[in-house]
Amino acid sequence: MYESLLSKRSIFAHNSILEEEKVADSIIKKGGKVIEINRGDPAAYFPTPKYTIDAYVKALRTGRTNYSRDSGVIPLVEAITKRYKKKYNVKASIDDVIVTAGVSEALLFINMATINPGDNAIIFKPFYNQYLTQLRLSGGIPEYENYDEKNNWDLNPESIKKTLTRLKSSGKLKRTKYMLITNPNNPTGTVLSRKVLKEIVDLSNEYGVFLISDEIYDEIYYNKASFTSLSQLAKGIPHMVLNGASKDFDATGFRVGYMLLPENDKTSLELKLKFAEMASVRLCVNTPAQYAFAEAISNGKMHEKEIKHMVSEIAKRVNAAVDVLKENEKMAVVRPNGAFYILPKVDFKSLRIKDDHEFVDKFLKEEHVMLSRGSGFGAESHVRVVALPPKDILEYAMDKLNRFCKKYSK
């Protein structure tokens, strides 16, 4: 008769960022309020720009509600290629872009299309949790490199070289399907310098490892950081960039992302043809949202205004939150330069709380603030703060965090 039907891989289907949502729901049901800083959702705090919504409405009112081109509607694909030409001087054609249901679906396609059980991929700790989940769901094994917390969460090319050498000498490099960087990074807020990025590109080329850069926050950097896209430095080398509407364009709920593979070497060509096939299987991405995103990108004047305002606000909020956390003796915090996350390290040895899991759960139940546990991002002993709420609310939440640590101090 009926038995458990679950596959072995299904154990990996979990999102640590959302695992406390039910606790939060029960608090809210009892009339409580919860400050939700577990999910990186700018559109929850900054209204999606009106010009983008207008374009969305126009698409709906003009009948853009049926299936669209599987790899993305042409106006969107063209807007994306023009963005990369203008912003990063990248030459790309229509066939170089595959529009996906967020970067989430891009990650699904990447892993489904490349990973055989037992193959590996290089990801960097701390990582956006879904990288590991999607890799594992396809049967892949993570090979880790590390952001260096002591060096402001920067990457160390020498250490990457060691890892690549180790993989090569152990024979594992033959089964390394990609190396995935995130720039700016979630959850550390690291913006890679041009120099470090160049060294990573050179290493990927030297060792023949396909390089992917998730650049979903590529317009969200501050504190004097400057951003370089992988697409600027990897000309002539197989690579792929991931991006989308969610963060820069403040439209998380649209679920529109894309993969860009501007090169035409054998590896890149084979991959983009396969991704297009994967896109055809699920028919298309929400059609009117694609037209809205096309306008969001194309109307540079409006976008400039919106992103400038949002980034300036985010910088203020992130820095204000860091300033409060700097007063916390139980936490060590690196000030981020990009995205909108803060990843303080908690000194659990001096607390009557055993780990980040218990910390997040207790903090939510007692103080009604929802964080994410660091271990979900491969950063045990850390917690992740989404620094998006208005400054006063955020400072209030960070102050709660400080008092919570004092309360549980040994």
Add this chain to the structure above:
Amino acid sequence: MYESLLSKRSIFAHNSILEEEKVADSIIKKGGKVIEINRGDPAAYFPTPKYTIDAYVKALRTGRTNYSRDSGVIPLVEAITKRYKKKYNVKASIDDVIVTAGVSEALLFINMATINPGDNAIIFKPFYNQYLTQLRLSGGIPEYENYDEKNNWDLNPESIKKTLTRLKSSGKLKRTKYMLITNPNNPTGTVLSRKVLKEIVDLSNEYGVFLISDEIYDEIYYNKASFTSLSQLAKGIPHMVLNGASKDFDATGFRVGYMLLPENDKTSLELKLKFAEMASVRLCVNTPAQYAFAEAISNGKMHEKEIKHMVSEIAKRVNAAVDVLKENEKMAVVRPNGAFYILPKVDFKSLRIKDDHEFVDKFLKEEHVMLSRGSGFGAESHVRVVALPPKDILEYAMDKLNRFCKKYSK
């Protein structure tokens, strides 16, 4: 250095329905017109109802543009449970529904969550092509049952029993993760009688095989057919229904579907918890489209009016197309009772065309009408017609089909 990065499974990523799109594009680029009857896209011919679009616009104008609940916004989930209560007398709670990016994503979740490489699932030939693709992408093996063309494409419970017995005696039944029926069926247009459906439910229960019914066309039946939902007959038995906005609600471009698992036996419970976890991994489905679909379902008065009109038009178009095809001596056609597909059998022995693939390709290139090849649906020697265009265009295209067959007659 860089080698082929493709996984073994990736060979299955292909959509036969869309494989001629590039040929069609090149015809259109040269100034030609193509009658596209390869994709089942009602919203391309019937404008998505205005009341649904109005709700979509309202969601956009009221800021529903950020991430939503991972398993679906509550108003939509409630609208779905109420639909099943009212229409099929099914008791379902919020946790019984998982909203997905179309049935496509539901199929992904089902296969990822249940299939270990080498596991099998029972699917019925001819099948909607994505069933096989998604099963294969997860490493699964299809076990086929057949619609009987000689018996108006009906299912035969005795034959299903034989298949189940065969699987049981060979030990394969232990690895049978589900049996997937489609009602009304794509591509045969079969609407299962209550009697046959009941026998299938009893067999699934007797052999302990989890039963799934894709009922995406559950309001699109005609020619005196009557429809019974699996959810009406499978009370107390583990089962799942798939459905969505695309067909009944004429909103293919929204990409909103759902899984409904109304039972709380151990198997159903385990599955729906896992599907919810899979939903959490990719964060959410397009948010404003979910609110639009909630209204599309909830406004019963408007929906009744719209679906009545659409189904009456579809019936006319399907029957008109069948009438023309009945005159074709090289084709045998069963008149469908549901959905909007026609699947004529081509007598290739009497044609100077070797198979359905060549037939579809030649017909597109010469006559500028795009069909789908039957072999993509497990129906070699057939072609699939989407009978959605206006009657005169459809009759014109069917007439072309008849003349094309005459032209290539041996």
